[in-house]
Amino acid sequence: MSARTVRRRITSGVMTGLVAALSFTAVLALVLILGDLIAKGASSIDWAFFTKSPVPAGESGGGVANAIVGTGIIVGLAALIGLPIGIGAGLYLAEYGSGRLGFLVRFIADVMNGTPSIVIGIFAWTWMVKPVGRFSALAGSAALAILMIPMIARTTEEMVRLVPHSLREAALALGYPRWRTSLRVVARTALGGIVTGCLVGVARVAGETAPLLFTALGNLNFETDVRHPMQTLSLQIYVYATGPFEEWHRMAWAAALVLMALVLILAMVARWVTRQRYGRGR
Amino acid sequence: MTTLPIEPVPGPPPSIETPSAEPRWASLRGVNASDRIYKGILTVLALALPFLFVALFVQLSVSALPAIKRFGFSFLWTSTWDPVAEIYGAAPMIFGTLASSLIALLIAVPLALGVAIFLTEFAPRRVRQPVAFLVEMLAAIPSVVYGLWGVFVLIPFLRSYVVPPLKAVLGWTPFFQGVFYGNSLLAGGIILAIMIVPYIAAVSREVLLAVPVSQREAALGMGATRWEAVWTAVLPYGRAGLIGAVILGLGRALGETMAVTLVIGNRHDISLSALQPAYTMAAAIANEFSEATTNMYLSALFEVGLILFVITVLVNAFARLLIWRVARGAAVGSKAL
Numbered sequence: 192m193s194a195r196t197v198r199r200r201i202t203s204g205v206m207t208g209l210v211a212a213l214s215f216t217a218v219l220a221l222v223l224i225l226g227d228l229i230a231k232g233a234s235s236i237d238w239a240f241f242t243k244s245p246v247p248a249g250e251s252g253g254g255v256a257n258a259i260v261g262t263g264i265i266v267g268l269a270a271l272i273g274l275p276i277g278i279g280a281g282l283y284l285a286e287y288g289s290g291r292l293g294f295l296v297r298f299i300a301d302v303m304n305g306t307p308s309i310v311i312g313i314f315a316w317t318w319m320v321k322p323v324g325r326f327s328a329l330a331g332s333a334a335l336a337i338l339m340i341p342m343i344a345r346t347t348e349e350m351v352r353l354v355p356h357s358l359r360e361a362a363l364a365l366g367y368p369r370w371r372t373s374l375r376v377v378a379r380t381a382l383g384g385i386v387t388g389c390l391v392g393v394a395r396v397a398g399e400t401a402p403l404l405f406t407a408l409g410n411l412n413f414e415t416d417v418r419h420p421m422q423t424l425s426l427q428i429y430v431y432a433t434g435p436f437e438e439w440h441r442m443a444w445a446a447a448l449v450l451m452a453l454v455l456i457l458a459m460v461a462r463w464v465t466r467q468r469y470g471r472g473r
Numbered sequence: 474m475t476t477l478p479i480e481p482v483p484g485p486p487p488s489i490e491t492p493s494a495e496p497r498w499a500s501l502r503g504v505n506a507s508d509r510i511y512k513g514i515l516t517v518l519a520l521a522l523p524f525l526f527v528a529l530f531v532q533l534s535v536s537a538l539p540a541i542k543r544f545g546f547s548f549l550w551t552s553t554w555d556p557v558a559e560i561y562g563a564a565p566m567i568f569g570t571l572a573s574s575l576i577a578l579l580i581a582v583p584l585a586l587g588v589a590i591f592l593t594e595f596a597p598r599r600v601r602q603p604v605a606f607l608v609e610m611l612a613a614i615p616s617v618v619y620g621l622w623g624v625f626v627l628i629p630f631l632r633s634y635v636v637p638p639l640k641a642v643l644g645w646t647p648f649f650q651g652v653f654y655g656n657s658l659l660a661g662g663i664i665l666a667i668m669i670v671p672y673i674a675a676v677s678r679e680v681l682l683a684v685p686v687s688q689r690e691a692a693l694g695m696g697a698t699r700w701e702a703v704w705t706a707v708l709p710y711g712r713a714g715l716i717g718a719v720i721l722g723l724g725r726a727l728g729e730t731m732a733v734t735l736v737i738g739n740r741h742d743i744s745l746s747a748l749q750p751a752y753t754m755a756a757a758i759a760n761e762f763s764e765a766t767t768n769m770y771l772s773a774l775f776e777v778g779l780i781l782f783v784i785t786v787l788v789n790a791f792a793r794l795l796i797w798r799v800a801r802g803a804a805v806g807s808k809a810l
Contacts, residue, residue: 203698207595213587214596217674218607220667224614227626279518287512288519296519298793299526305721305789306529307728309755310782313762313775314529317536337525344522370511398615401730401755405762425617425731432621432735440625447618454613 225451232448235441240449244413245427251438255446257413261421262453265331265407266397268417273336273396274343274389281347281385286373288348297348300341311337312402320406328414328421331407335396342395346388350381387461394457398450400425424450529782537776539769548776554741556765561773563780565743569658569751570781573737574726576662576747577669581726582719584666585673592674593681594689594703605678612671620735623664628655628736631663636748650746656738659747664736665726673722676796680714681707717795724788728781730755754781 239254246253284297315334320326354377362372378385400423403409408420409430424446431443534541540548544561551562588608592601636653643649653659684707692702708715738750739760754777765771 199698199701203700206700206704210587210591210595213584214591214604214608217584217588217611217670218604220670221607221611221614223626224619224622224667227622228618231625276518276521279515280522283515283519287515292516292519296522298790299522301793302786302789303522303526305724305728305785305792307730307755307781307785309728309730309758310529310533310778310785313536313758313778314532316762317532340525341522344519368505369508373511394613398613398618400615400617401759404759425615428617428621429731429735432617432624443621444625447615447621450615451618454615455610458610458613 228444228448228451231441232444232446235445236448240445245411245442248434248436248439253442255422255424255427255442255449257410258422258424258427258446259449260413260415261328261407261410262397262423262425262450264415264417265328265403265421265423266335266393268329268332269335269339269396270389270393272332273339273392276336277340277343277392278347278385278389280340280344282351282373282378284344284348285351286377297345300344303341304345307401308334308338308399309401309404312405315402316405325418326406326408326420328407328417328419331403331421331423332417334402334406335399338396338399338402339392342392343388346391347381347385350384350388351377353384354380383464387465390457390461390464394454394461397457398425398454400429404429424453533775533779533782537772537779540772540776543769544773548773549780552741552743556767556770559767559769561769561776563754563757563773563777565741566752566754566757566777567780568743569661569737570727570753570755572658572747572751573661573665573733573753574723576658577665577726578719578723580663580666581670581673581722585670585718585722586677586715588670588674589677589681590703590708592678594699594707605675608674609671611667612675614668616668616729616731617735619664619668619732623660623732623736627663628660631655631660640748647745648747651744651749653748654738654750656736656750657748658737658744658751661733661737661751661753662747664732665729668729668732669722669725672725673718676718676721677711677715680711680718680796683714684710713795713798717792717798720788720792720795724785724792727788728755728785730759734759754778 239252241254241259242256243252243254244257245255280296280300284293284300287293288297311334315330315337319330319333358380359372359377362376363369367376403423403426407423407426409426410420410422414421428443428446428450431439431446434440540561544551548561548563549567550564552564553560553562554565555561588604592605596604632653632655636659640649640653688706688710689702692706693699697705733753734756737753737756739752739756740750741752742750744751758774758778758781761770762774765774
């Protein structure tokens with residue numbers, strides 16, 4: 192073996208080790224962040240944390256019940272607005288999207304996927320807060336829905352495209368109209384994938400803060416009326432993290448742990464649904 | 474796939490374009506009323522996307538108009554930001570946005586490409602899926618949680634373990650001058666780097682997976698080591714897509730708000746030193762929008778938003794075109810269905 196060959200082999204080995212080390216570093220970052228969340232957040236979580244609203248600064252105790260409920264309402268409403276539009280747009284792209292309009296919509300969806308969420312936030316403020324002169328959970332939901340639509344549209348399209356052509360042809364050959372073929376056969380077959388995409392989209396916006404700063408605003412009290420300002424976990428974390436009190440920082444970590452758990456559960460359910468996809472889907 | 478006996482013909486199906494066809498053929502041609510309604514509804518829903526896009530652009534422009542008229546292009550390169558005197562210049566924010574994203578890319582690109590190369594070329598089959606999943610999980614962590622972690626974990630760590638040696642070695646360069654108080658361009662850049670790694674890694678991985686096996690086999694067959702095969706055959710083949718992945722990550726970094734707002738220091742100043750506080754466009758909007766009491770102040774912030782929007786749209790569009798160029802070639806195989 193010549194020296195040159197040895198050197199080339201060593202280079203190959205070293206570079207293999209390097210890319211493995213880089214991968215390890217990326218995973219390590221995740222482990223560190225999740226570990227810190229649990230280490231600093233878990234001890235502050237008790238029953239009151241889930242059942243009580245925040246107490247005035249300086250006092251100890253209290254919880255984030257209002258923020259948990261608020262997150263549920265705002266994200267749920269956003270899903271109610273965003274999912275039908277996103278799924279419909281995705282079906283359009285998969286069924287009729289081969290023309291120029293399809294290309295345009297697809298391109299805009301991809302570009303909007305990268306639009307900063309804060310920009311969507313001030314846009315929603317202009318259209319939904321300024322005219323009525325009041326911050327509202329509804330405006331927050333609208334902003335989150337706008338964030339969700341391009342994401343859902345693209346994943347839906349990709350999932351529907353995975354359905355074999357033969358299935359569609361079989362349905363059409365049996366005399367099914369196109370719309371029923373599309374909904375009852377094609378979309379039905381892709382349902383698992385579409386649900387996964389929706390869950391991932393919902394999980395993504397559930398952690399968003401920036402679009403809610405000037406729309407849902409935040410609220411220290413328990414609030415369920417969507418026409419009023421409402422608290423979410425993400426807004427609560429931001430307020431607590433920037434505050435000066437040790438007690439607040441503790442609450443911020445606990446709230447972050449709860450939010451992270453919420454997002455992770457959604458992601459896990461999404462994975463579980465994906466695994467069911469090729470099972471006995473009925 | 475191989476069990477499919479018939480290759481469907483791509484392109485439009487053979488159409489029956491005889492205008493005098495009897496009515497009973499109508500349903501077979503797919504032009505009955507319910508089909509048209511279905512397509513109409515889907516089209517309207519799909520049009521929501523271009524509508525929102527145009528609405529965003531127009532609304533931001535209209536809201537920014539007073540500031541654009543008043544300050545013109547000087548808004549982009551002057552540094553005075555004085556709400557009392559009503560004079561606004563966004564240069565420090567634009568600088569901070571670009572600088573923090575650049576630091577993020579410097580850290581994230583080697584990391585993410587390393588992950589992608591490891592997962593597609595070297596990792597044992599058993600660890601590929603779990604590692605890919607764990608790296609993707611980084612994208613699931615909410616921005617504000619990154620910010621929280623940055624403030625209470627990363628910054629103390631930087632202060633005690635990273636900055637002292639950095640200053641000892643590179644303290645003479647203009648990039649590491651001054652006292653490190655914690656909130657800084659460096660902290661913002663590092664947080665951003667961790668946040669964009671999963672995006673760059675995921676897209677790069679897809680690009681590398683799309684490189685035909687024959688490329689690797691050819692290189693290996695000519696006696697290349699495994700690394701040489703990656704370096705001389707795989708990476709050049711996917712270059713456009715990899716650049717696209719990096720630019721996509723850049724787009725994410727430019728618009729990231731909450732995490733950066735919490736750690737970058739929010740100081741309206743241009744400093745070359747990464748140890749000093751800085752400001753980004755997104756952070757400025759997040760911090761000042763609710764305090765903007767005058768119309769001109771609000772308008773200036775909308776102009777910042779408009780600039781941010783236009784920059785990210787251009788960056789993302791460019792990245793998409795690059796990725797599509799590669800992915801379309803790859804899709805030829807998988808689209809055979």
